[in-house]
Amino acid sequence: MERHGVTPIHLGISTCPNDTFAFHGILEAKVDLRGLDFRIELLDVEELNRRLFAGDFDVAKASFHAALLLRGTLGVLPVGSALGFGVGPLLLAARPGTHPREPVPQPGGDPRPARVLCPGAHTTATLLYELFHAGEGAVEQVVFSDIMPALEAAAADFGVCIHEGRFTWRAHGLACVEDLGAVWEEATAAPLPLGGILARHALGPETIRTVSAVIRDSLAHARAHRAETVPTMRRYAQELTDEVMFQHVDLYVNDWTTDLGATGRAALEILDRRARQAGVAAVADGAPLRVY
Numbered sequence: 001m002e003r004h005g006v007t008p009i010h011l012g013i014s015t016c017p018n019d020t021f022a023f024h025g026i027l028e029a030k031v032d033l034r035g036l037d038f039r040i041e042l043l044d045v046e047e048l049n050r051r052l053f054a055g056d057f058d059v060a061k062a063s064f065h066a067a068l069l070l071r072g073t074l075g076v077l078p079v080g081s082a083l084g085f086g087v088g089p090l091l092l093a094a095r096p097g098t099h100p101r102e103p104v105p106q107p108g109g110d111p112r113p114a115r116v117l118c119p120g121a122h123t124t125a126t127l128l129y130e131l132f133h134a135g136e137g138a139v140e141q142v143v144f145s146d147i148m149p150a151l152e153a154a155a156a157d158f159g160v161c162i163h164e165g166r167f168t169w170r171a172h173g174l175a176c177v178e179d180l181g182a183v184w185e186e187a188t189a190a191p192l193p194l195g196g197i198l199a200r201h202a203l204g205p206e207t208i209r210t211v212s213a214v215i216r217d218s219l220a221h222a223r224a225h226r227a228e229t230v231p232t233m234r235r236y237a238q239e240l241t242d243e244v245m246f247q248h249v250d251l252y253v254n255d256w257t258t259d260l261g262a263t264g265r266a267a268l269e270i271l272d273r274r275a276r277q278a279g280v281a282a283v284a285d286g287a288p289l290r291v292y
Contacts, residue, residue, distance in 0.1 A: 007207055008037045012052075012060035014045045015236035016163055017245040018082060018252035019061055024229040025218030032217065034210050042236055044143060045195060046120025052198065053122075059199045059211055063120070064268065065127040067198055068275055068289060075290035076268070077208070078260045079216045080197035082252045083267060088181010088192050089125035089162045091133070094151040096175035100137035100158045113137050117151075117159040119144035124194050124271075125160045128180040130280050148172050164240060167247050188274075190267040191256065199292065208292050219258060265291050 011026075013019045019042075025031040026038055043051070049066040051057060052074065059077075067076055091100070098104075103111035114137035118126040121141050129139070137158060142150070147159035152172045160180065161169060169176065181192045197215065199208050222229050226246075233245050240248075256264045272289050 006035055006037045007210075008039065008058075009207075009211060010056070010058045011038045011040045012048045012057045013040065013042055014048060014061050015042045016045070016252075017233045017237055017240065017248040018257075020233045020236050021222050021229050021245075021249045022080060022215070022219045022253060022257065024232045025221035026214065027232055030218070030221050030225075030228075031214065034214055036207075036210060036214060044120075044145075046123055046141075046143070049120060049122040057200075058203055059197060061195060062198045063123045063125075063127075063195045064193045064271060065124045065275070065280075066122040067196065068272055069122065070198065071287055071289045073202075074198040074200055075208075075292050076260070077197040077199055077212050077215065077292055079212050079219065079258060081257055081260055081264060082194040082196070083256045083260070083264050084191045084252070084254050085185060086181065087194060087251055088179055088184060089119075089128060089160050090166055090169060090176055091129070091178040091180055092148070092151060092159050092161050092165070092169055093175040093177050094154050094157055098157065098175075099177060100133060104157055114157040115140065117142050117147045117156045119147060119160060119162050123162070124192075125162050125180070127271075127275060127280060128184060128192075129160050131274060131278055132178075132180060132183050134278070148174065164237075164244055164248055166251070167244055188267075188270050190270050191263065193264065193267045193271050194252075196260075201290075205292075212292065216258065219253070223253075260291060 013023050048060050049062050100114045100116050104114050105111050116137035116139045144162050147161055150156040151159050151174050184192045
């Protein structure tokens with residue numbers, strides 16, 4: 001509800017460098033907020049997904065898997081998405097030469113299904129695993145940052161790794177079974193839509209346009225002042241080097257982050273169609289996912 005010409009917006013974004021980079025201008029009041037009063041929470045993307053399902057936030061970053069399921073109340077902003085080629089999650093293994101379809105031998109007992117860790121039930125990473133590896137292994141959902149340590153400790157057999165795991169998995173002595181993004185690209189010839197900024201339909205078109213404009217200004221400011229964004233990113237990613245943070249930014253922040261455009265919208269339609277066909281994100285009324 002608007003207060004004295006100021007519109008409050010409860011905003012949720014992830015702690016990942018691509019988000020803290022893009023939203024630096026808003027977080028540090030470096031851009032004109034155009035009459036919006038942002039109350040901001042920074043959380044893991046699956047926690048953002050869960051909070052959106054619970055009715056929290058006016059605007060928030062979310063996995064596109066979650067967006068497909070929330071389309072009745074939320075739409076996708078044209079700015080702020082993580083979408084592209086070469087950006088997909090990796091299916092990693094604790095031991096080379098193994099595959100999640102294969103049972104794991106047990107000394108003196110029957111083999112068990114492979115234990116596969118995914119970074120959240122509503123993440124696009126989990127959706128991709130369900131699309132390309134349905135029925136393979138026993139899938140468990142954990143916080144994304146716990147997956148590689150579990151594989152390294154042989155507490156799990158496989159993991160679908162996202163975010164900086166794409167850059168650091170070799171240092172953990174792990175094996176790569178498959179690049180799920182590359183499988184998507186081969187199957188669809190489209191960039192992979194990972195996540196985007198969702199806004200509640202109830203905000204109305206004028207406020208949604210204003211939010212999009214402020215986010216676009218924040219992204220432009222970050223691109224023009226890269227060095228200025230380092231302390232903001234570092235605040236939420238203390239364990240990452242500057243090099244890894246900017247690898248993250250350079251991979252996930254691109255022209256489609258500025259505007260989804262026709263290619264990005266078409267990629268979302270493909271994800272929607274394939275999820276429906278697999279029975280993963282079916283919607284009873286057949287409503288399309290709205291991109292503002």
